[in-house]
Amino acid sequence: MRRMITERGLVVSCQAYEGEPLFGPHHMAEMAKAAVLGGAIGIRANGTADIAAIKAVVNVPVIGLLKRRVGDCPVYITPTLEDACAVHAAGADIVAIDGTRRLRPDGTTIRQVVEELTRLGVCVMADVSTLEEGLHAAELGVQYISTTLSGYTPYSPGTNKPDIELVRCLAQETRLPVVAEGRFTSSEQMIQALNAGAQFVVVGSAITRPQDITERYRKAIEDKVVLNS
Numbered sequence: 001m002r003r004m005i006t007e008r009g010l011v012v013s014c015q016a017y018e019g020e021p022l023f024g025p026h027h028m029a030e031m032a033k034a035a036v037l038g039g040a041i042g043i044r045a046n047g048t049a050d051i052a053a054i055k056a057v058v059n060v061p062v063i064g065l066l067k068r069r070v071g072d073c074p075v076y077i078t079p080t081l082e083d084a085c086a087v088h089a090a091g092a093d094i095v096a097i098d099g100t101r102r103l104r105p106d107g108t109t110i111r112q113v114v115e116e117l118t119r120l121g122v123c124v125m126a127d128v129s130t131l132e133e134g135l136h137a138a139e140l141g142v143q144y145i146s147t148t149l150s151g152y153t154p155y156s157p158g159t160n161k162p163d164i165e166l167v168r169c170l171a172q173e174t175r176l177p178v179v180a181e182g183r184f185t186s187s188e189q190m191i192q193a194l195n196a197g198a199q200f201v202v203v204g205s206a207i208t209r210p211q212d213i214t215e216r217y218r219k220a221i222e223d224k225v226v227l228n229s
């Protein structure tokens with residue numbers, strides 16, 4: 001049985017890239033278990049192996065995606081219908097796809113992908129970068145809109161902070177659950193997003209990438225303390 005996320009709260013993204021120490025389904029499944037122990041109401045995961053491994057050990061809904069770069073196509077979050085079907089088949093409760101209007105690597109449009117996933121009964125999260133993309137995805141009939149790609153398209157504002165303003169606008173202008181995702185590094189920012197209308201907040205690197213967390217602490221020392229004279 002596939003489950004939606006209906007509560008408000010924190011979803012933890014458990015992702016590691018090839019070459020990183022925690023890459024691999026075993027590590028990601030253990031990370032997901034730890035996140036659920038801490039109170040995560042859902043997990044976001046990349047790749048069919050990680051999704052299946054995580055589904056086997058947690059009982060909260062899993063948002064699945066498949067990051068895949070094809071040539072120089074900028075669409076890389078579950079870029080094709082086949083990728084979305086693979087994510088669904090791996091057990092994801094919700095399938096996250098690129099929610100922009102950009103053509104997918106196989107030349108298809110978001111409309112075609114969402115129409116087919118809707119016909120198959122797949123629950124879709126559209127990862128968008130602007131309000132306009134969110135409104136368009138909502139019109140196509142997706143179930144969730146996430147701010148995931150804000151700052152990651154050439155036409156969206158690039159900052160090192162979460163895009164709380166986009167959360168607020170999406171929450172005001174659509175009737176769909178809005179997901180706040182991308183660059184959350186503090187619980188204060190999470191509260192701001194929830195108060196701006198997010199149904200839940202997805203936090204990744206700040207919880208599940210130890211090398212990034214360590215680097216953030218180390219940089220703080222460098223910025224404030226003279227280490228060597």
Ligand SMILES: CC(=O)N[C@H](C=O)[C@@H](O)[C@H](O)[C@H](O)COP(=O)(O)O
Binds near residue numbers: 149181183206
């Ligand atoms: C833009 C993109 O490709 N985002 C990906 C989407 O799944 C992941 O790399 C992020 O880690 C995830 O969105 C969570 O964000 P953050 O790690 O900043 O908390």
